[in-house]
Amino acid sequence: MKIKNVHGIIFLVVFSLLATQTWSANILNSDSDYSIKIAVTINQDDYIMGKLEYSNHAPQYPLQLVTFNPIGGVIHAEPYLFEILEKTVVSKNLHRIKCRSINDKYGSAEISGTIDFSNELKPKIHLVNEGGHAYISNISEKGKETHMKYIPNVWLGY
Structure with a gap:
């Protein structure tokens, strides 16, 4: 049970980091500063x-x-x-x-x-x-x- 919780937390952390980088790099192809x-x-x-x-x-x-x-x-x-x-x-x-x-x-x-x-x-x-x-x-x-x-x-x- 503890191993599943640890795996779930690690998955959420890694997923949120990847999703945040992807989202910030491609917000509707907009340019944030030019x-x-x-x-x-x-x-x-x-x-x-x-x-x-x-x-x-x-x-x-x-x-x-x-x-x-x-x-x-x-x-x-x-x-x-x-x-x-x-x-x-x-x-x-x-x-x-x-x-x-x-x-x-x-x-x-x-x-x-x-x-x-x-x-x-x-x-x-x-x-x-x-x-x-x-x-x-x-x-x-x-x-x-x-x-x-x-x-x-x-x-x-x-």
Whole structure:
């Protein structure tokens, strides 16, 4: 009788330890803590570069963007805040989102797409507008050259 009780207690302890680790590692494939900065290009224009931050540390505005646009040799910086309308965690560090800029002077159309930061040193982003045109994407090689020419001291992200 005592041996069965000891075996039962050991089983419960081992099971609870394994279940706790499994549950914490895979809570609906969600990401409990993330903050990633991505160097981006706006509207597939290699002259409009940006630094996009996607984080759960700022729950009110988890998607923030600062753009840098060289006009006539002068850099114009503009901040944008995005309201997340829908977010689906496809898998760990792969999110599908739909959002809208809340302070865009050109309009507040919805944009949607994926943010993949499974490789944190090479995150991928592809957000398109309602017409299907790329709105925010990873910075291109030409965009990197423009970045180094106009704002070499500003780190845009990965």
